[in-house]
Amino acid sequence: MVKESQEAKAKRVKKIIATLKKTYPDAKLALNFSNPLELLIGLILAAQAHDDAVNSVTQELFRRHRTATDWAGEDEQVLHAQLRTSNFYRNKTRSIQKACRTLMDHFGGQVPSTLDELLTLPGVGRKTANVILGNAFEQPAIGVDTHVARVSNRLGLTRQTNPDKIEADLVTVVPRSEWVKFCHLLQFHGRRVCTARNPDCPDCAINKLCPWPKSNRHSQVSTDK
Numbered sequence: 001m002v003k004e005s006q007e008a009k010a011k012r013v014k015k016i017i018a019t020l021k022k023t024y025p026d027a028k029l030a031l032n033f034s035n036p037l038e039l040l041i042g043l044i045l046a047a048q049a050h051d052d053a054v055n056s057v058t059q060e061l062f063r064r065h066r067t068a069t070d071w072a073g074e075d076e077q078v079l080h081a082q083l084r085t086s087n088f089y090r091n092k093t094r095s096i097q098k099a100c101r102t103l104m105d106h107f108g109g110q111v112p113s114t115l116d117e118l119l120t121l122p123g124v125g126r127k128t129a130n131v132i133l134g135n136a137f138e139q140p141a142i143g144v145d146t147h148v149a150r151v152s153n154r155l156g157l158t159r160q161t162n163p164d165k166i167e168a169d170l171v172t173v174v175p176r177s178e179w180v181k182f183c184h185l186l187q188f189h190g191r192r193v194c195t196a197r198n199p200d201c202p203d204c205a206i207n208k209l210c211p212w213p214k215s216n217r218h219s220q221v222s223t224d225k
């Protein structure tokens, strides 16, 4: 098989983005938030949880807790009761309160807007930090979640499984101005068409730009049964 040049891959990525933008004109982050703190809390709650479930919990929580001080100062048992429908709610309560105490102690109660600072917050890894930078601060950033990782691999944009290495590959072929939108598009596509177990390649808008159906023809047949 002829190895695709970086230049050719970058051109293909532009076509993928253009097609997915037409397919999903409303693509955006699935979590509801109105400020960086709400996004931080939402991302902590979203670990191993569905975004819709997080949104239904945060709607009321964000009315009751508006600042890092509100979250850090809340009684732990009260938060447990408010979060009890979330999975791992005890651990998530602890993470939220620790992160908010760090915000109060080191950042004047505000969520910082640089990668290095965000990574000092307890429980905040590179994916979460990049999602906050891209969506709350409108900075170019690629947050590699499960959908971005899976669809990027199938599209042949990376062969890595480690999210940090996937991000390093993607930044070389995705135009910087599209980094955030690219993630939204792959998240939408990954939820609707390029699903983990049963990707609908025949009806996929970008199947002509994707090597996966050809390279996985046999496994695809068995998966579709």
Ligand code: SF4
Pocket: 151, 154, 155, 193, 194, 195, 199, 200, 201, 204, 205, 206, 207, 208, 210, 211, 212, 213
């Ligand atoms: S062709 Fe199949 S594997 Fe490729 S992006 Fe579409 S659904 Fe995913």
